[in-house]
Amino acid sequence: MFLANGQTYFGRYYDRIGAYAKIEDVYYLQQVDATDTTPASTKIIRRGTELHAPDPRMLVPKSAILFVEDLSDASPIGQYMRRDHP
């Protein structure tokens, strides 16, 4: 799910009636800055470990959604999500 502010969420998407879409078991990408010993990289993080420990479901106003795509079976992100949370 690509959002209007440039953020991307991955998860199970439900297009519901009303102003919100629902996405469950959410993952997102986080850039890790380069250090002296490691190059810059991108991490995939499961949502829920933040200070407010959110529930696995997230409601997103449809007005904030730019577009939604399905992940292919070969998607490394999809494979990681299946391994992490079957």
Place this chain on the structure above:
Amino acid sequence: MSRYDPARDPVRVFGRRLRWSVRWLAVPAAIGVFVAGNVDVRSLPLVGAERESAVLLQDGQAYFGHLDDSGESGMLLLRDVYYFQDANGSPTGVSVALVRRGNEAHEPADGMRINRDKVLAVEQVGPTSAVAQAIAVQRELAHTTPAPLALNRAVIAGPDAIVPQRTAAEEDIARAYSAAVAQLAKLNDLVLPVTKAEAAAISTKAVADLHAVRRSALVALAGVLGMSAADADAYARDADARLEGQTFANEPGVLLAPDIGAVVDRAAQLYAQVGDAAAKQLTQSKATPTPAPSASPSPRP
């Protein structure tokens, strides 16, 4: 006379069964699927524990509170609002601090209306999360009384939940004190424009001031926790002795309730002021008396 019995006609029997199935099985199943897909049971009133929502805005800000999204005006209503404030470098060990909305310069009343078009996402705050615990403790400190009848009853922390917050605050106050004393020691290792004796006197005075700040912070913490003046003094004496010589360098950070966090922040500010004043005295050379200009004979015309 015909032997045809419509009640036993297989086609009619099948039709009756089909109608019964549609009425009592298919329609309820379809309603069930629709409701399950569009209604979250945990969002319904009177179901489960308190429902604290996190409203994430497109500008990156997050607000926590009781969400009412029932209106059709395109605005969300959030009550009992808390939000994160940047706290990088604070002694709490957490990069953000929790703040209760209402203490800003314009002192907004409870009830924040948020344009839904500016909302990025809405989440449920975990009931055992650091945010939920800090909010529950803050309600206890503010002597919030829950409404006798409420669809979303606020959770108020008991004494057991306050203990970890008090301990974390004590450690934060001690950690900041240790950092300030260590900073002072580092300054004394430098080549200073003052004599050794003067540097020692300045440092001793600064450490005494830092200690006084730590003691007053503990008294303030006791006040926030609701102790009487006498109890606060006894608590501060005891805690001061317990914290002496400890650095708590590796303790995990705890998100503090806003009132407790304010005490820690104030202590950190005062430590910084004492440290800055001492650093200024240590690094500024004493003013040497400038020679008075001697009277020179003015050339006569």
